Amino acid sequence: MTGIIGLGTVGEAFLRLAHQAGHRIVAVDTDLDVLARVGNRLKALAADSVVLTDDLAALKDATVIIEAVPDELALKTAVLRRLGEVSQAPVLTTASALSVPHLAIASGRPETVAGLRFLVPPGPGGTVEPAPTALTSPATASAVDSLIAELGLTPVEIGAGPAEDATALVMAYLNRSVAFLEAGHATRDDIDTAMRLGCGLPYGPLRLLDTLGLDTAHATLTRLRRQTGDPSFAPAPLLTRLVDSGRLGRKTGEGFHAYDDEGGTSSEAPRDSPVGRPVRTVAVLGSGVMARGIAEVTATAGHPTVLVARGRDKADAALAAIADSLTRAVRRGRTTPEQKAAALARLTPATDLQAVADRDLVIEAVAEDLDVKRPLFARLGTVAKADAILATTTSSLSVTACAQASGRAADVVGMHFFNPAPALRLVELVRTDATSDDAFTGADAFAAGLGKSTVTCPDRAGFIVNCLLFPYLGAAVGLLRRPGTDIEATDNAVQQGYGHPMGPFALLDTIGLDVALAIQRRLYDQLAQPEQKPAPLLADLVAAGALGRKNGRGFRTAGGRR
Known part of the structure; x- marks a missing residue:
């Protein structure tokens, strides 16, 4: 039998995992409203193998107990001592900001206490770090490993210090x-x-704040x-x-x-506005990576597309690169040879x-420089x-500046x-203050027709x-000012803790350190917010010629190797 004490975000997450694994469960919480709420949810799961109670003595027959009460030293200490009076089963504490060895000693039976470290409440297939102490007995350590396996979780190695750094980085982002x-x-x-689609986040x-618990995040x-100022x-x-x-x-x-x-949760209703300017034909201005990618997408989606470059050599090279990209897509099974041929037939260089x-629709995808974009829009x-419809693909410059240069601001979108x-x-x-509704809805419908998800931005x-x-x-990058930071x-x-596809340093290498620095500078120049201030150490790296993955010199790259 698995015991759980504390049915907040974490405790309920473990209850669900244990139920799915077929465990008999006794779950304890002293808040009757919490017991009623969790009990109501269990009805949807048809969970007849779960006993909910406010009596800690009900855990006396448990073979392992998960302690998931709030992360407060006095509360956890009191609960662990009381558990020692009720049961001799191994106790796995979910403490995140408290010392597991401290709690183990305070419990009065340190050999039976170990930790479970995770940064997001665990779900099916999620990650968790077993955190035994030097005092943990082999039997308790074995109980930790067995429970992790039975619940279908993936054991990982994170470490208390890196976990705290990751939490600080992510919590500031969530707060922002x-x-x-x-x-x-x-x-x-x-x-x-x-943020989910743009950064590949789970x-x-x-939504992540809701999953963590807003009170937990606030605390x-x-x-x-308080610790950092x-x-x-x-x-x-x-x-x-x-x-x-x-x-x-x-x-x-x-x-x-x-x-x-x-x-489950429901999302906002999709935008369902009439399309004032349907788009059939497209022009893409530019021959770089972004211009080629957009032209490939529009042609593949069935739109006759002209790609306008500064010279015939650049235009031909861009079309050849698109053909190579489509060939790779055929090899990977993402498209067919017939679809590739049809897409290339819709592309015209100019x-x-x-x-x-x-x-x-005209999509501008030239250099990220207003001195280049404004004359072009004019x-x-x-x-x-x-x-x-006139569109700019800028990632951080003023769309309004491009719109004003065009002399027809109502037609311009980003x-x-x-x-x-x-x-x-x-x-x-x-959309700018001047963008017309029909230009905006036309661009929105066009992007949806490409299979894209759009978000509206100021x-x-x-x-x-x-x-x-x-x-x-x-x-x-600021963490590197502190001795001992391990990139x-x-x-x-x-x-491992938050499920990001890559950590911040690997992401900076992928973006390009010079590109990242340029974006930081533009953001700080335009927003003048302290959190947007460029990282001095990043500027030093770029000055030293370290550009990231593109030249094999960065935070996680050296000599061209990852």
């Missing part, structure tokens, strides 16, 4: 996301969708603010208001999202801007047909595709993804 929502820069669902930040931020950890006012009102996330059924008895004159304003465009689904769709530096991502990356261990903790 709440402030971003509160400021009205984007909707809840657009923030979550942007959860958007607001962690408060602790980090860093204002980025001061809980956002909206987060505090939600906690004060008892809306604590998934465990209470309401937080940033609302949840049903099975933990070197004269007059080639865009009959296009429904010409597009006279060359493009009257009802054409369409920030993510690289590689054929693979990544997200498009940040930016014309604000960094839009959603870069504005929230780069302070996190800068904070990671690889920090990346591993973020990956």
